[in-house]
Amino acid sequence: MPETVETQNTTKTKKIRLKDMFTILLSSKIAMVGLVIVLFWVFVALFAPFLTPYTPFEQDWKAPNQGPSAQHILGTDELGRDLWTRLIYGARVVLVVLPVSENISLPGGTAIWGVVVALLIGATLGLIGGYKGGWLDELVMRLLDAMMAIPVILLYLIIVVAIGASAVNVVIAISIVGVPGIARLVRSLTLDIKTREYIRAAETRGESAWFIMFVEILPNTRGPIIIDAMLRIGYAIFAMGTLGFLGLGMPPPSPDWGSMVAKGRAFILTGNPYAALWPSLAIASLVVGLNLLADGIREESMRYQ
Amino acid sequence: MIVFILRRFFLLLLTMILVSVAVFVIAESSPGNIAKNVLGAFITPEQEAAFIRQNGLDQPMYVRYLHWIAGNDWIAEKQIGMPLKRITTEEDFEEWWAVRKDGALIRWKVDGDDLVAIVITEDGEKTEYVDNGRWQEIEDGKQQFWGIDRQNHAVRWVKGETETMFVFVMGKGWMESSGGPKDYIPLKKGFVRGDPGVSFRTGRPVNKSLWTRLRNSVVLAGTAFVIVMPLALLLGLIAGLQEGSVKDRFLSVGGMMFSVVPEFATGIFLTLIFSVWLGWLPGAAVLGTSAPWEKPMMLILPVLTLTLIELGYILRITRASMVEVMKSPYIRTAFLKGLPYKKVVFKHAVKNALIAPITVIMLHVNWLLGGIVIVEVVFGYPGLGAYLLESALYKDFNALEAGAMIMVLVAVGTQLVADIIYTFLNPRIRYA
Numbered sequence: 001m002p003e004t005v006e007t008q009n010t011t012k013t014k015k016i017r018l019k020d021m022f023t024i025l026l027s028s029k030i031a032m033v034g035l036v037i038v039l040f041w042v043f044v045a046l047f048a049p050f051l052t053p054y055t056p057f058e059q060d061w062k063a064p065n066q067g068p069s070a071q072h073i074l075g076t077d078e079l080g081r082d083l084w085t086r087l088i089y090g091a092r093v094v095l096v097v098l099p100v101s102e103n104i105s106l107p108g109g110t111a112i113w114g115v116v117v118a119l120l121i122g123a124t125l126g127l128i129g130g131y132k133g134g135w136l137d138e139l140v141m142r143l144l145d146a147m148m149a150i151p152v153i154l155l156y157l158i159i160v161v162a163i164g165a166s167a168v169n170v171v172i173a174i175s176i177v178g179v180p181g182i183a184r185l186v187r188s189l190t191l192d193i194k195t196r197e198y199i200r201a202a203e204t205r206g207e208s209a210w211f212i213m214f215v216e217i218l219p220n221t222r223g224p225i226i227i228d229a230m231l232r233i234g235y236a237i238f239a240m241g242t243l244g245f246l247g248l249g250m251p252p253p254s255p256d257w258g259s260m261v262a263k264g265r266a267f268i269l270t271g272n273p274y275a276a277l278w279p280s281l282a283i284a285s286l287v288v289g290l291n292l293l294a295d296g297i298r299e300e301s302m303r304y305q
Numbered sequence: 306m307i308v309f310i311l312r313r314f315f316l317l318l319l320t321m322i323l324v325s326v327a328v329f330v331i332a333e334s335s336p337g338n339i340a341k342n343v344l345g346a347f348i349t350p351e352q353e354a355a356f357i358r359q360n361g362l363d364q365p366m367y368v369r370y371l372h373w374i375a376g377n378d379w380i381a382e383k384q385i386g387m388p389l390k391r392i393t394t395e396e397d398f399e400e401w402w403a404v405r406k407d408g409a410l411i412r413w414k415v416d417g418d419d420l421v422a423i424v425i426t427e428d429g430e431k432t433e434y435v436d437n438g439r440w441q442e443i444e445d446g447k448q449q450f451w452g453i454d455r456q457n458h459a460v461r462w463v464k465g466e467t468e469t470m471f472v473f474v475m476g477k478g479w480m481e482s483s484g485g486p487k488d489y490i491p492l493k494k495g496f497v498r499g500d501p502g503v504s505f506r507t508g509r510p511v512n513k514s515l516w517t518r519l520r521n522s523v524v525l526a527g528t529a530f531v532i533v534m535p536l537a538l539l540l541g542l543i544a545g546l547q548e549g550s551v552k553d554r555f556l557s558v559g560g561m562m563f564s565v566v567p568e569f570a571t572g573i574f575l576t577l578i579f580s581v582w583l584g585w586l587p588g589a590a591v592l593g594t595s596a597p598w599e600k601p602m603m604l605i606l607p608v609l610t611l612t613l614i615e616l617g618y619i620l621r622i623t624r625a626s627m628v629e630v631m632k633s634p635y636i637r638t639a640f641l642k643g644l645p646y647k648k649v650v651f652k653h654a655v656k657n658a659l660i661a662p663i664t665v666i667m668l669h670v671n672w673l674l675g676g677i678v679i680v681e682v683v684f685g686y687p688g689l690g691a692y693l694l695e696s697a698l699y700k701d702f703n704a705l706e707a708g709a710m711i712m713v714l715v716a717v718g719t720q721l722v723a724d725i726i727y728t729f730l731n732p733r734i735r736y737a
Contacts, residue, residue, distance in 0.1 A: 030558065142316070142319075145316060146316065146319055146320040146323050148671075149316070149317075149320045149671070149713070149716060149717045149720060150320065150324055150671075150713055150716070151671050151674040151675060151712050151713065151716045152671060152672065152675050153674060153675030153678045153679075153690070154324075154674075154693075154709055154712055154713065157693065157694065157697045157709075158327065158328055158331050158697075158709070159331075161331065161697045161698070161700070161705075162331035234565060238565065238567050241567045241569065241570070242567055242568075242569065242675075242679060245567070245569045245679065245682070246678075246679070246682060246694060247698065258567075258569070261569055261570070261573060262569075265573065265683070268573070268576060268577065268581060269580070269581070273577050273581055276573050276577075277573065277577060280569070280570035280573040280574060281570075283566075283567055283570055284566040284567070284570045284571075284574075287565050287566060287567070288561075288562050288565060288566065291561055291562075291565045292558075292561075295561065
């Protein structure tokens, strides 16, 4: 039974790869620093409700625009809302929950969803283009080239202006922007893997094209895609912050780092820099953490190879 | 090579057409409407209809798209039967006039049942007279006339039947008025002829504000570029030469940090440090209409923000390229030949190591444009990016479309230039 042998093989290699990744992680100081930062944010995002006595919407009209104090460890914003609370609930939106509507939230943060959706669409396009080739490949790649040529910020502007500002639409915007890059990466990997003997073997066995693409080729593109995805989550957080800052992100009362900065910015020169400073620091540290992690892993894995 | 460049050129055209159609369709089909944005949320349906008709927004989408691209003065000329001309007045307003056979400029207004012609003769004298001879009979004994009104539309008046219309008054916005005509063609020359129409938000022709904004952005980006390029290339080469050293680690990790942090966060940090705590620099750019170079202090923080973002990116590419070149066989040969270190680096390595960053930088313009938008918003800098954002939020189509096209032109154009430079730098492509 060739299939069972093969599945056994893949699980075996997968285990080894994961173990490898772990040792890589431990051996790179840079990756460790990144990991600690990222884990910190994941932790506060997961346990946000237990880490603060306030809700992100609770206004204290007696204490607006205050600096750090015993009641509000990071201070308050212009409506007297607790900044620490809004900060960690903001992390929650980025990393842990996707608020679809007022009552429905999906697990997995907005940035994560954006990357996952982009991965699904981009990988499919890249696989089809790379494996099938021909006019379909030509057409898809030319269109994606044209899309890549459009300045990213313009794409965001157009998309969000067209469909309005909400968490789901931010996911759509992030994934549309991400698709061309992922498709290209997967396509180039596919072109390489296509020539391997096990693909020839599968073809001779008479497997369908879909089986070959998704079961034979896709799992073998894993390595580069994981590193790419990690960087992409960084971009996605970057993009979320930028959209929020431009007023194109989450609708107002929700705690969104970008829009917190945009609001707080007005009070910098009047003496309360905290409302803008904390979310800026938060987004900067999270993005840097992710990049350190991805960088460290990439560097170490290259050394091992 | 020519085929290659032609292909890229074709791609540029394709991209621009795609974007222009996409922006048009998306902006038009998006929720919210321009009449409510312009006139306020509490307008009556009749007012809304009047405004939409007056600005030609009731036309089918493809007609409006064609008018936006190629203009509609030639259609209006056919209706009126006179050549049309756009002049710029002493107060710097753009006005459309019909040209009479004797060379005088003419347009009309309706006063009750009378048609009044306003004429400027060639020596600049302005006169008004009743011009009822121009009314033309149509069915049911009505009389109509196609002419130019005083708000730069080609219009069809029907005698005795006037509608409400809106006039943009400087400093007051859109005001309601009576005596309006039946049909409107808002005159414009079209984007490809350098006139994308009037901005709903400002009531001014888009191309005027657009050029000032574009100039400001170019000054900002250009200054940052001039500072970043030599610095990043130099630091990148230094880091690449000593791969793995403390200096290299410091430069590449530091560079990465600056390049991945969102521009608005960097902007906030710099504002806090330099204008709040140290008090050295102004925190926001207040330029008004004066050119940015008249107040160079205002430029420092925006330029610094852009510089930091771009520095890390170019530094890392240069570093990677240099590391790769230093490992290549021809460099080893050069060392084994006994050439001194300096000569190998400067004469052999650097030239090849710079090919990659220079072309990649051009491709990076795409990202740089995004950075400029944010930096302009952070510091209130009156550039193209801020203009684009304001127009997008207001659904000011004419301005949004024009700004988007300019941006795409810049992005795709630099990619074309990058490809051409690359073919010249890399003989393997040139002779392929």
